[in-house]
Amino acid sequence: MLQVQQLVKHFGGIRAVDGVSFEVSAGECVALIGPNGAGKSTTFACIAGQYDPTAGQIAWRGQALNKLGPAARLRHGVARTFQVAQVFEALSVLQNVQLSMQVQIGLKAISTFKILDSQSREAAFALLAQTGLQALASHDALSLPYGAKKRLELAVALAARPQLLLLDEPAAGLAEAERVSLMQLVKSLAGQGMAVLYTEHNMDAVAGVADRVLVLIEGRLAAQGSFEEIARDSTVRRLYLGEGLVQGAAHA
Known part of the structure; x- marks a missing residue:
């Protein structure tokens, strides 16, 4: 279980996150939403290890994460993707996945390209099949359309x-x-027992996908519940979703 307790993050005199607490369990898909400037990106970056919290606690499966960088968090089973897809564009699609599988054993840079093609091929192909990229395995990552790059980053x-x-x-x-x-x-990954937390602006990527939705407004957790529950919340409707968007999502 991911546990975020009374998370606070200041940037100078700006209180970007102001006492946010929530949990995400294994097998749960949770969306973190809110208007621009609400603090969701800052909250996310604190959990992922890009920012050090000003106060509060972040723990995963009982392990405190506050003092751990992104690489150490990865060793504890915490991985992330970025808003703008980040992949190794000089490598093929297959090599991107092979490299990620091998990075834990510390390949030396001078020999990486000589031995990478023979590493974990079957497991890498299985991941490409899971993410719909098997037909692009030999393509250079640089040449991929953006949607495929997003899938590759996930792989x-x-x-x-x-x-x-x-x-x-x-x-x-x-x-x-x-x-x-x-x-x-993404929803299927949670169905396989993974804990998934994602930020999002597109409500059609939240409705019908997230088991639970967290709404941040002005650095505080304003509401949480199913999409239908937060869509009925008067504060969320007034300050973020709006009447028209809520009605459209309800009929989607």
């Missing part, structure tokens, strides 16, 4: 065998059909 994260997956706006920049397909894949 690279999954190659580290995380138990907690943090996704920063996984649907950003994707066409509707790509969003639906990717978010169903």
Whole structure:
């Protein structure tokens, strides 16, 4: 279980996150949403290890994460993706996944490219099949369309065998059909027992996907519950979702 307790983050005199507490259990898919400037990106970065909290506690499976950097968190089973997909563009799609699988054993840079192609091929192909990329295995990552890059970044994260997956706006920049397909894949990961926490602006990537939704407004947790429950919350409707968007999502 991910436990976030009274999380606070200041930037000078700005209180970006102000006493946020929540939990995410194994097998649960949770969306973190809110208007621009609400503190969701800062909250996410504190959990992922890019920011040190000003106060509060973050723990995963009983292990305190506050003092651990992103690499150490990965060793504890916490992996993340970014809003703008980050992959190794000089490598092939398959090599990206193979490299992620091998990074824990400390490959030497001088020999990496000579031995990488023979490493973990079967497991890497299985991950590409899971993420719908098997037909692109030999393609250079640089040449991929953006939707495929988002899937590849997810495959690279999954190659580290995380138990907690943090996704920063996984649907950003994707066409509707790509969003639906990717978010169903994300939902299936939670169905396999993984804990998934993701930030998102697209409500069609939240409704029908997230088991629970957390709404941040002005650095505080304003509401939480199912999408239908937070959509009925008067404060959330007034300050964030709006009447028209809520009604549209309800009929989607």
